[in-house]
Amino acid sequence: MSGPTGLPTARPGSGDFERDVHDVARQIPAGRVTSYGAIARYLGAARSSRMVGWAMNRALSGEGDPVPAHRVVNRLGVLSGRLHFPTPTTMAQRLRAEGVEVDRNQVVDFDAHFWDPSTEL
DNA sequence: ACATTGACGGAAA
DNA sequence: ATTTCCGCCAATG
Numbered sequence: 001m002s003g004p005t006g007l008p009t010a011r012p013g014s015g016d017f018e019r020d021v022h023d024v025a026r027q028i029p030a031g032r033v034t035s036y037g038a039i040a041r042y043l044g045a046a047r048s049s050r051m052v053g054w055a056m057n058r059a060l061s062g063e064g065d066p067v068p069a070h071r072v073v074n075r076l077g078v079l080s081g082r083l084h085f086p087t088p089t090t091m092a093q094r095l096r097a098e099g100v101e102v103d104r105n106q107v108v109d110f111d112a113h114f115w116d117p118s119t120e121l
Numbered sequence: 122a123c124a125t126t127g128a129c130g131g132a133a134a
Numbered sequence: 135a136t137t138t139c140c141g142c143c144a145a146t147g
Contacts, residue, residue, distance in 0.1 A: 035129085035130090036128065036129050036130080037129060037130055037131090040129080040130085040142095045142080046130085046131085046142095047129095047130080047131080047140095047141055047142050048129085048141085048142045048143075049128095049129040049130055049131095049142085050127065050128085050129050050130085050141090050142060050143080050144095051129090051142065051143065051144075052128080052129075053127075053128035053129065054127080054128080054143085054144060054145085055128095056128060057127095057128060060128095069128085072128075073128085074128075074129065074130085075129075075130065079128090080128050080129085081128035082128085083128085084128060
């Protein structure tokens, strides 16, 4: 946490952004998913959803506490980051293991599984 | 030092 | 409704 309000205040460009992204991602409940944009909005960097992707990419690097990167998809529910996992199917497998249906690299009934940090957190 | 490229997404055309 | 354009900025060639 960083801000006096308790809300993360780090923005892209600050070294804390990456850590905050990981922080939020770790709070995504199993069986739920969120989007890059949703995390960016929560962190007050609505236009930097790409940076969230960059941060998630680093999350897979293994270092630090594990981050459930498979629970972050794009706004359409597509597993756009699947190619960054050990194998192209790892992301989908992990989601299915949590009860999230995936068809054609896309979360089925995305809205029902969507978890918005701005609302839920 | 300069150009291109993204795990994106909203706005403009 | 669909397609194209840009902002955001770290990383890479």
